Amino acid sequence: MILQDTIVALATPSGAGAIAIIRLSGKDAITIASKVFRSVSGKDITKQKTHTIHLGHIADGDKIYDQVLLSLFKGPNSYTGENTIEISCHGSTFIQQQIIQLMLRSGCRMANAGEFTLRAFLNGKLDLSQAEAVADLIASDNEASHQIAMQQMRGGFSNEIAKLRDELLNFASLIELELDFSEEDVEFADRTQFHDLLNRIEFVLKRLIDSFAVGNVIKNGIPVAIVGEPNVGKSTLLNALLNEERAIVSDIAGTTRDTIEDELVINGIGFRFIDTAGIRETKDVVESIGIKKTFEKIEQAQVVIYLIDSSALANDKEYLNRLKIEIEKIKNQFPLKPLIVLGNKADKITDGQKTEITLAIEELMLISAKENTGVEELKDKLLSFVNTGALRNNETIVTNTRHYDSLLKALEEIQKVQFGLQSNLPADLMAIDIRQALYYFGEITGQVTNDELLGNIFANFCIGK
Incomplete structure (x- = not known):
């Protein structure tokens, strides 16, 4: 895929604002901009240095559209690696x-979605995992997701994968060399060192795969369902957590007929609270639908x-026994979900x-x-369910489903190579599995790619990025 034409797009959000930025990128970006830009000092921008800013007007013949600042970046020293122009105009x-x-x-x-970042790749x-981190950075809405995206964009994840791939590639070359001298029965690859390398790769892959469970909830937020019988204060609790009147509060049982959702960031971690309809036996058709949605x-x-x-609980033994049964039902039906009573x-x-x-x-x-008493203790309890130790230690955390899938496949191939090494399988059979492992490593960083994959990835970007 070779893109040589010049693209243009709005780089700031659509709609009116104080300032808007229009971005051009491509071989002819500076030449095209020079046709419509008139510097107040009479400069020819085609002869100016890279990374400079110029004041002037955008005009079409005698018609002036706006006074602007034009930022000039010459390839390869630009975001896309091409000649790039950014025009800061008024936000009309x-x-x-x-x-x-x-x-x-x-x-x-007109640029396609994510085409500026595609050209950078x-x-x-940027490598492919860094390019994907750009979209995650734009979408980050809390400190934790921002920190992970920044780490990945700086190359933390891709550097770790690239190092493993290079070491495996070195041994793969020696294995392939043995195949060229198969009739002489020689071993160029030290089997002990190879065994140690495979163990180390397996350990790193398992750590990265395990981090996905944490990374996924940090990136997408942790959904928390607030359930219980009618009129126990679910909507009041949601309002207390969010510190606003988000849900309707009433003494009438069954007021909440549908689920209400809102998000709260606690210590940099996003939680999505879901206020549900009260669970009880009812003949009300609408309320019954709400209860079904609760489950x-x-x-x-x-x-x-x-x-x-708790006020009813303290004075009603029958209520206590009924609650114990309901709590056990939820535990049995959802044994893997943390439950806070x-x-x-x-x-x-x-x-x-x-x-x-x-x-x-x-x-x-x-x-x-x-x-509003005990609410802060509840927030601390919720945070205890999130393993943020890796985040504090600045370890690599996987948040991308595509990366997770490739890591799983790479681990499977590495374990096949380990089995082959332990079973003294011929080098040509092990070489097949090594090549597959290298392929899946390359999928993550973009050393192995195709147009369909790139299309799927960059289709989710905003147009101006």
Whole structure:
């Protein structure tokens, strides 16, 4: 894939604003811009140095569209590796459209989604995993996802993969050399060193694969379902967590008929809280649909908060027994999901009653969503379910499903090579599995690619990036 034409796109969000940036990239970007840019000092931008900024006007003949700042970057010292122009104009949508249309008439083509970053990849400015991190960086909405994207964009992940691939490639070359001298029965590759290398590669691959569970929730947020019987304070708890009146609060049981979702960032980790309809037996058709959705949301959630009314619990043994059965049902139906049992309305019971019900229900946390007591302790409990140790230690964390899939396949091939080495299989059979492992390593960094793969990856980018 060789792209040689000049592309143009709006690099800032669409709509009116104070400033907008229009980006051009390609062999003729500077020449095209020079046709419509008039420097206030009379400079010819085709003769100016790279990485310079010039004040002037964008004009079509006698018609001036705007006074702008033009930033000039000459290839290969630019983001895309090509000649690049960035025009900072006033943020009127009319001005944006007029300048882009003028560039199109002057010889540019509208950029496709992610085409600037695609050109950066094709011109060797970024490898494929770094290019994908650009999209993750733009989409990051909390500190943790931002930190992971920055680490990957700086090459932390790709450097680790590239190092393993180079070491494996060296041994693969020696194995292939043995095949050329197969009739002489010689070994160029030290089998002990090869065994140690395979063990080290296996260890790193397993660590990266295991990190995906953490990386995925950090990138996409952790869904938390708030469930319980009607009128126990689920909506009040959601409002207390979000510190705003997001959900309708009423003394009437069954007020929440549908699920309500909102996100909260706690210590850099995104949590998506889902307030669900109360779970109870009902003949109300609409409420029944809401309760059915509640169980669907529990299925989708990674953490479940089961909320109970501690004031009712303290005075009703039948209620206590019923809750114990319901809690066991959720544990049995969703055994792998962390479950937090919260006793709400703790402000309405005595200290003696608090002691009694905490002894009756294992791991019960008491809070008062209305009085906002115990909410911070709940946030700490939620954070305890997220392994952020790798983040604090600045270890590589995998967040991309494509990378995860390639790592799994590479690990499978490495384990085949290990088995072949232990079984003294012929070098030609091991060489096949080594080549496959190298292929999957190359898929991650872009050393092995095709147009369809690139199309799928960059289709998810915004147009101006």
